[in-house]
């Protein structure tokens with residue numbers, strides 16, 4: 001596993017979220033292609049499109065929470081995993097994101113990806129619902145050059161849907177941020193032609209799949225635009 005404190009900290013990423021959100025499952029799937037779950041804090045180095053990210057998976061269990069304050073200072077990016085089937089704790093999950101990341105001065109200038117996970121389960125909140133709840137909690141600014149760049153994506157770690165695309169966008173944004181070219185504020189899922197969040201116009205093939213997974217695919221077909229070139 002190597003020595004976390006001896007690593008190159010330039011691409012440090014923190015994976016946050018409440019217990020059972022799917023953080024460890026996500027990281028093990030990205031690293032090994034299969035789900036492992038345990039509740040301790042651990043880290044892995046993963047490769048995303050040729051970019052190496054050192055991801056620290058901080059357990060959502062209470063005794064580990066003080067670790068968050070120790071780790072936020074060096075992180076260039078945050079991945080906040082939400083259990084989209086746990087509507088009762090959505091508020092609590094977003095409160096953590098606001099408290100530990102968005103209101104934390106030392107995290108300014110970072111990229112924050114919120115993953116609305118477990119979209120394979122019928123009835124899961126959509127990414128748009130998660131995004132709307134986040135907008136109600138926190139006033140995003142697109143004017144401060146130091147602000148966070150935040151975006152929400154749907155995924156299912158279990159079905160391996162959406163995670164590689166989301167991490168691809170995440171590293172693109174890290175790159176843009178490094179060059180000072182990433183737009184600050186919330187990059188909304190709703191584009192002009194999707195006004196109202198209607199992801200409903202799906203083809204016959206999509207209708208055969210579970211509704212939630214079909215929605216993940218529909219969103220992925222219509223990514224909001226921040227395709228970039230690597231050069232600054």
Ligand SMILES: Nc1nc2c(ncn2[C@@H]2O[C@H](COP(=O)(O)OP(=O)(O)OP(=O)(O)O)[C@@H](O)[C@H]2O)c(=O)[nH]1
Nearest residue numbers: 019020021022023024025037039060118156157158
């Ligand atoms: N159906 C479904 N289950 C998932 C998904 N992702 C994770 N899980 C399950 O959710 C449970 C919790 O996953 P973990 O990865 O252990 O959660 P965690 O966020 O690391 O939890 P803590 O370490 O306690 O903070 C496990 O049983 C996973 O198999 C998903 O996309 N869909």
Ligand SMILES: [Mg+2]
Nearest residue numbers: 024038039040
């Ligand atoms: Mg875990």
